[in-house]
Amino acid sequence: MLTGHSKQKKYFKHVIDNGSLSHAYLFSGPDMIGKKTFALELAGSILGTDLDHNPDFKFIAPKVGEGESKIYIEDVRDFKRFMSLKSYGGDKRLVIFDNAHFLTSEAANALLKILEEPPLGSVIILISSVPNMIPATILSRCEEVRFNELSSREVEIYLADKKLKEDDKEFLATLARGRIGLINNLIENEAITEARRVIDDLRKLFNAGIYEKMDYAKKVHERALRRDSPQGYYSQFVDYWLNWVSVHLRNSPKNEKIVKNLLSLHQIVSQPQYNHRLALENFLLNL
CATH class of the missing domain: 1.20.272 (Zinc Finger, Delta Prime; domain 3)
Incomplete structure (x- = not known):
């Protein structure tokens, strides 16, 4: 379960319970504060099954492992084909674009056309730490949900049960400045x-x-x-x-x-x- 971001959790619980999800969201805020983790947990709440084997879920990001640094037109075309299919498990299909600011201009234009006429039952989440790099025409068609760093108290509570030396906990709290993802990365990668x-x-x-x-x-x-x-x-x-x-x-x-x-x-x-x-x-x- 993601630590913090109680306001955002409460908001999405309300819209899910009331069946009032928007077609497109922009999750904005600094790097490594839990935007992607929140989006994945939200997707699980909406689709209700294991995302790794869910045919109604798609995750799109630059293929860094293959030497790519952008989200290309081919990725958006693949996304368009995915959205054209009927939902397998219900009435929703959900796609996450991580680091959406890395969309090429061609990919952004193709995505804009889809956002202008979103498929029925679609939920599209764009994640970005630098939303000003995303075309304004795309931003205007998304509901922005802002994420901020965790409070010092939230970080303290999170670190309390970690098996670390006290000076390491203090160092992490100071260095991360409320970014729980950075703390996780440093701990998990030793x-x-x-x-x-x-x-x-x-x-x-x-x-x-x-x-x-x-x-x-x-x-x-x-x-x-x-x-x-x-x-x-x-x-x-x-x-x-x-x-x-x-x-x-x-x-x-x-x-x-x-x-x-x-x-x-x-x-x-x-x-x-x-x-x-x-x-x-x-x-x-x-x-």
Whole structure:
């Protein structure tokens, strides 16, 4: 069961009980706060069976494992064919578009045509942390449901029964800043030590010379290219930096500039079409 987001849970219980589900929703909010988990649990509530073997459910996202970074026109055509079929288990068919901001322009146009005349019984959920990258014409046809970070108390309760050292719990709570998905990822992947190392790297880089900074950017780039690197490696550690700076350097006169530059860096490394190494080098040179 997903932790937090009680307001959203209450809202959807009401619309399901009253049979007033909309045809299309946009789940917006920061990365790793439970939007996808909530959407999957909602789909299970609506369709009532195991989603992995449910012919009335479809999940669409960039096929990162196959080297793709976008949602293409072929994906939307497949979705259109899926929606044209009659429901197997009742009167609903549900599709989730995860990271919907990665729709290509052709895919977005094709999706818009479907949203303009949605099939009877369809429920379409778009998930995005950057909805401003989705065409306004699509956004206007979706009911937006905003998700926010969990409160400090909710995070504390969630971490209470985790078998972790107290200083690790405090570190996770500070680093994640209410994003339960990030906490889960770090625990499940046993990556707390790695996250601590990344933060320690930033502390050292404040006083490093140009050569050391360029060498660091080179090593990060080489790490990102490895097959065993996690998806979005650049944006992951930049996110760690941003959270740490926001909490620990709030009284520093340099903080505003650093946070601004980190936000710009995070936006760049979150999009595959940009040169991530060059962006990191520019940030470090201005650190």
